[in-house]
Amino acid sequence: MIRRQIRFYGWVQGVGFRYRARHAAQLHGCTGWVRNEGDGSVSMEIQGAEEAIDRVILAIEAGRYIRIENMDSRTIPTDPEERSFQTR
Numbered sequence: 876m877i878r879r880q881i882r883f884y885g886w887v888q889g890v891g892f893r894y895r896a897r898h899a900a901q902l903h904g905c906t907g908w909v910r911n912e913g914d915g916s917v918s919m920e921i922q923g924a925e926e927a928i929d930r931v932i933l934a935i936e937a938g939r940y941i942r943i944e945n946m947d948s949r950t951i952p953t954d955p956e957e958r959s960f961q962t963r
Contacts, residue, residue: 878907878922878953881932885944887917892941893962899934900960903927910963921960922953 883892888911896909896919905923912918921928936943 876923876953877925878920878951879928879948880951881919881946881948883917883943883946886940886942888915890940891938892917892935895935895938897960897962899931903930905931906957906960908961908963922957
């Protein structure tokens with residue numbers, strides 16, 4: 876179990892990114908949150924098996940209008956109390 880803090884850049888707001896992220900995270904058993912940022916990027920903290928997190932990101936990228944041009948990612952401490960994935 877790991878937790879990643881990820882910032883996505885590109886065509887990521889107004890294209891269903893957060894909806895796809897929440898749906899994919901729930902499908903793959905991940906917890907965390909996703910939110911739009913004022914600079915046009917999207918931030919996400921996601922927790923789960925590394926392979927599950929990778930599948931979530933692939934599912935997001937498969938979105939029809941989503942275009943991730945860059946992303947910054949780092950591993951952060953897990954939250955053992957977290958039970959769901961939320962859109963903020």
